[in-house]
Amino acid sequence: MTKSTFYDIIAEIIEEDPGSVSGQELLTDLEGWDSMTVVAFLAVMDKHLSLAISPKELVEAKSVADLLELVAEKITG
Amino acid sequence: MAKLCAIEYYLPERIETNDDLAREFPEWRMDKIGKKTGIYQRHCAAADECASDLAVYAAEKLFLSGVCKPEEVDYVLFCTQTPDYILPTTACLIQHRLGLRKSAGALDFNLGCSGYIYGLSLAKGLIESGQCRNVLLLTADTYTKLIKPDDRSVRCLFGDGGAASWITADGQGLEIGSFVFGTDGSGADNLIAHGGGFRRSTDFTQSCELSMNGPEIFKFALDTVPRCVRDLLDQEGVAQDSIDLFVPHQANAYMLEYLCAKMGIEPDRFLVNMHNCGNTVSASIPIALRQSGRFIGSSRSIPEKIIPIGFGVGYSWAACFLS
Numbered sequence: 001m002t003k004s005t006f007y008d009i010i011a012e013i014i015e016e017d018p019g020s021v022s023g024q025e026l027l028t029d030l031e032g033w034d035s036m037t038v039v040a041f042l043a044v045m046d047k048h049l050s051l052a053i054s055p056k057e058l059v060e061a062k063s064v065a066d067l068l069e070l071v072a073e074k075i076t077g
Numbered sequence: 078m079a080k081l082c083a084i085e086y087y088l089p090e091r092i093e094t095n096d097d098l099a100r101e102f103p104e105w106r107m108d109k110i111g112k113k114t115g116i117y118q119r120h121c122a123a124a125d126e127c128a129s130d131l132a133v134y135a136a137e138k139l140f141l142s143g144v145c146k147p148e149e150v151d152y153v154l155f156c157t158q159t160p161d162y163i164l165p166t167t168a169c170l171i172q173h174r175l176g177l178r179k180s181a182g183a184l185d186f187n188l189g190c191s192g193y194i195y196g197l198s199l200a201k202g203l204i205e206s207g208q209c210r211n212v213l214l215l216t217a218d219t220y221t222k223l224i225k226p227d228d229r230s231v232r233c234l235f236g237d238g239g240a241a242s243w244i245t246a247d248g249q250g251l252e253i254g255s256f257v258f259g260t261d262g263s264g265a266d267n268l269i270a271h272g273g274g275f276r277r278s279t280d281f282t283q284s285c286e287l288s289m290n291g292p293e294i295f296k297f298a299l300d301t302v303p304r305c306v307r308d309l310l311d312q313e314g315v316a317q318d319s320i321d322l323f324v325p326h327q328a329n330a331y332m333l334e335y336l337c338a339k340m341g342i343e344p345d346r347f348l349v350n351m352h353n354c355g356n357t358v359s360a361s362i363p364i365a366l367r368q369s370g371r372f373i374g375s376s377r378s379i380p381e382k383i384i385p386i387g388f389g390v391g392y393s394w395a396a397c398f399l400s
Contacts, residue, residue: 015109032106035230036113036331039295043335046299055292 001049002077003068009048010064013040025064041067049074079204079212081197081399082250083144084367086240087134088120088354095233102229110233115330119236119355122219128157129167131239131360132215133174139213139241140175147175151209152182154199156192156216156359158390159223160185163273171215182209189268190326190389192216192359193240194256194397197385200244201253214242216359223270223287231289234329236355240363251383254398257309259301264392267293294389298332301394302386303340309384309396320346321380322371326387327351327361362387 007021014021014032027033038058045051053070061067068075095117099107111117122131132155140147153175155168168183177183182203188195193216200212217239224231244253271277272285302325310317323342325333330349337347350365351357357364362385366372371380381400388394 032109035291036110038292039331040113042292042295043299043331047335047339052296052300055290055296058292059290 001071001074003075006068006071006075007064009044010041010067013037013044021064023064023068026062027064027067028062030064045071079201079244079246079253080248080250081242081244081253082248083139083142083243084240084363084372085135085138085142086238086360086364086367087131087138088236088238088357088364089122089126089131091121091123092118093121093232094118098229098233105229107233113329113331114233115333115349115352116234116236116355117352119221120238121221122237126219127161128159128217128219128237128239129155129161129171129174131219131237132157132217132241133171135217135239135241136171136175136213136215139243145211145213145243145245147177149211150175150177150181150213151211152200152203153177153213153215154196155183155185156188156196156214157185157218158187158189158270158358159219168215177213188393189218189358189391190328190356190361191387191391191393191395193326193362194385194387194395195258195393196242196359197244197253197397198256198258198395204244204246210246212244214244216240216242216363218358218360220287220356220358223285225286228287230291231287234356235287236357238354238357238360238364240360240367242363251399254400255309255312256395256397257305257312259305259392259394261297261392264293264297266290267297267392268390295332297392298328298336298388299339301392302336302388305388305394305396306340306384306386309398313398315382315398317342320382320384322346322348322383324348324362324366324383324385326356326389327365328356328389358389359387
């Protein structure tokens with residue numbers, strides 16, 4: 001998965017348009033990011049990347065860059 | 078052979094809608110929340126209404142339906158995590174209130190979202206070992222009493238409810254087949270109410286609030302439910318495609334729809350039915366099954382092979398085969 005696909009998946013989870021997430025945002029800046037989207041992120045990464053993310057690390061993530069770090073091994077460019 | 082012959086349920090009168098929550102938490106997008114959780118309202122027990130009351134009302138509906146009589150009950154099993162008292166056993170109070178025979182057995186067991194399946198297992202064991210013929214399985218909880226008023230993310234999920242199931246050695250019904258069980262106490266902290274027990278303190282004025290780590294619970298369900306179902310199918314030697322209806326514990330629609338897709342089951346064979354009552358813990362499976370109209374007594378075609386799956390607090394899980 002590319003970084004831009006990853007950002008578009010984040011946008012989809014928070015119900016924003018593709019391209020609206022640039023990777024620089026803090027999660028607190030994303031209006032739709034809440035406890036349900038955290039769960040959605042787990043589900044979507046499980047589905048697209050077959051990646052079991054640690055919920056503890058996910059809850060500790062502060063920014064979109066931190067989310068990217070959680071799936072870094074599956075990001076190809 | 079133990080058979081599940083009838084189910085009735087009761088939901089408390091007071092309803093809390095998502096609009097009610099939106100008024101309380103104006104900054105929260107409740108329209109989106111309803112769409113994601115699949116829950117638009119929850120029933121909440123009154124201050125003086127306990128899980129045992131909900132169970133008793135459900136049992137009375139069962140008796141009124143004519144399917145069974147109080148004097149026929151040989152054994153009452155009551156699954157709850159919100160009992161009337163530390164002691165006595167709430168099932169003893171229920172025996173008296175329902176006017177069951179004094180020769181009937183009665184016990185409580187403490188399980189949450191997996192409780193219904195364990196109740197079916199206990200009932201089957203009692204019947205097929207010849208200890209009794211008719212078991213009244215009651216599953217009820219009032220989790221809303223454990224939730225902190227400002228914990229909106231949990232409040233929008235859990236509702237109160239009670240169900241009564243009639244399991245007998247004879248009669249028309251779904252035969253209770255084999256079971257798969259599972260337990261992992263390492264997940265205990267992720268869904269817990271510390272107060273009211275003896276580990277933390279014997280000061281019973283302490284908080285009894287529910288604490289839930291949603292992402293951990295979600296991951297537990299994603300890991301556990303597909304494996305549990307696969308193990309049961311292998312054990313029964315049946316193909317997933319031959320199952321008419323899967324009835325998962327009604328946690329939230331988002332989780333269930335995701336599980337359904339992950340397991341490759343068509344949505345019409347995977348029951349999601351909690352829009353009007355939320356997650357009612359151990360009562361959720363019988364309520365969903367009864368509400369769906371896809372059970373005995375319905376005009377719709379009745380599924381021949383059903384797999385109910387319970388999973389949650391503990392962690393505890395189980396599934397069984399009904400046919």
